[in-house]
Amino acid sequence: xxxxLRDNRGRGExxxxxxxxxxxxxxxxLIAVGLALVVLLLLDWEILGWPMLALSAGVFAFFRxxxxxxxxxxxxxxxxxxxxxxxxxxxxxxxxxQGPDATGNPGLGTDPVTRVSIFMSVFDVHINxxxxxxxxxxxxxxxxKFMNADLDKASEDNERQHILIERPDGRAIGFTQIAGLxxxxxxxxxxxxxxxxxxxxxxxxxFGSRVDVYLPLGTDSKVLLGQKVxxxxxxxxQIGTQQLxxxxxx
Numbered sequence: 001x002x003x004x005l006r007d008n009r010g011r012g013e014x015x016x017x018x019x020x021x022x023x024x025x026x027x028x029x030l031i032a033v034g035l036a037l038v039v040l041l042l043l044d045w046e047i048l049g050w051p052m053l054a055l056s057a058g059v060f061a062f063f064r065x066x067x068x069x070x071x072x073x074x075x076x077x078x079x080x081x082x083x084x085x086x087x088x089x090x091x092x093x094x095x096x097x098q099g100p101d102a103t104g105n106p107g108l109g110t111d112p113v114t115r116v117s118i119f120m121s122v123f124d125v126h127i128n129x130x131x132x133x134x135x136x137x138x139x140x141x142x143x144x145k146f147m148n149a150d151l152d153k154a155s156e157d158n159e160r161q162h163i164l165i166e167r168p169d170g171r172a173i174g175f176t177q178i179a180g181l182x183x184x185x186x187x188x189x190x191x192x193x194x195x196x197x198x199x200x201x202x203x204x205x206x207f208g209s210r211v212d213v214y215l216p217l218g219t220d221s222k223v224l225l226g227q228k229v230x231x232x233x234x235x236x237x238q239i240g241t242q243q244l245x246x247x248x249x250x
Contacts, residue, residue, distance in 0.1 A: 019066035022127060024187055024204060028063070032056030063204075065127050068232035070199030074168070077219075077237040078198055079229040080131045080175050081211035082124040087117035088221050093214050096140040096162045097174040105137045107164065108174050114215040116236055118229060126204045129232040130165060131213055132173045133198040136190050138164035161186045163202065171216060171239065177203060178210040199232035215239075 033056040040049025071078065092098070093108040100106050120126060140162040159179040166172045177186050188203045190196060205211075215221060219237045223229060229236070 019064040021060055022063045022065040022204065024063060026060075026063070028059050032059045062122060062126065064125060065201075066125060068129070068199060068230070070197075070232050071235055073238075074133075075239050076132075076198065076235050077173060077213070077215060077239060078129070078131045079118060079223075079231050079234040079236050080128050080202070080213060081118045081120055081229075082126075082231045083118040083120040083211075083229065085116060085223050085225055085227045085229060086119040086210070087115065088223075088225060089115050089117075091115045093174060094162060094176060096142065097138065097164055097214070101138055105166065106172065107138070108172060108214060108216075111217050113217055114219060114221055114237075116213045116215065116221055116223065118211045118213070120205070120209050120211070125231065126206070126209070127201050127231065128177060128203045128205070128211060130190075130196045130198055130200045130202050131175055131236065132165055132167050133196060133200075134165045134167040134173075136163065136192055136194045136196060136202075137166045137172065138162065138174075139188055139190065139192055141186070141188075159186065161188060161203070163188075163190070165196065173216070174214045176212040176214075177205050178212065179205060 033053070036049055036052035036056050039045050039052055043049070090112045092110055093113055097108045098110050142160050142162070161177045162174060163177070164172055164174045179186055186203065186205050186209075190202045196202060213236060215237050216239060219239055222235055222237055
């Protein structure tokens with residue numbers, strides 16, 4: 001019917017549905033269920049089996065992969081992760097993202113940028129999404145420690161993975177997936193040369209972590225400390241043509 005309001009899946013009625021479970025997490029959920037059933041049914045340890053069964057449901061929930069409605073606009077920088085904005089500071093980009101790569105693609109340079117840090121608890125969705133659309137120019141994995149991801153020095157000491165995406169206008173946006181106390185693996189979904197859309201899934205971090213986004217010089221953050229953000233939906237910043245010109249001239 002003409003003028004009928006529709007949801008983001010093209011249906012005439014909006015309805016709640018269980019979020020999908022990402023394939024990366026199904027094996028962990030099934031292992032947890034299997035162990036719980038062994039303890040509960042074979043060993044008859046109910047005092048331990050029922051809590052383990054409840055924990056297995058939590059494992060499935062950790063890897064949930066809900067649909068997101070991505071704001072449209074070539075000048076928008078979106079949150080790459082669900083979580084709490086824990087830090088907004090002026091820093092130099094990480095060394096792995098500063099200079100040009102082996103093929104000559106430029107990096108972020110050495111001038112200070114605005115770093116927005118998003119802390120993900122174990123209760124947040126851990127699928128990470130591209131903050132902008134463009135070409136993936138760099139994916140750099142750095143082994144490291146597993147300190148509390150909420151600490152500032154986690155950006156330099158923890159296991160992490162840097163991703164650099166070049167927008168169609170030539171401006172590059174970098175972000176870093178950082179492992180936390182419990183996290184033990186960062187899983188990438190993209191590689192250099194891939195073309196991604198804003199809000200597209202690009203990776204995940206297992207069991208609690210953080211993502212840092214590096215906004216270009218002269219770009220103001222549109223989020224505040226303590227704000228809850230949603231990957232692929234919350235706008236972190238807006239980069240207009242004038243800001244691009246000013247950034248290049250500096």
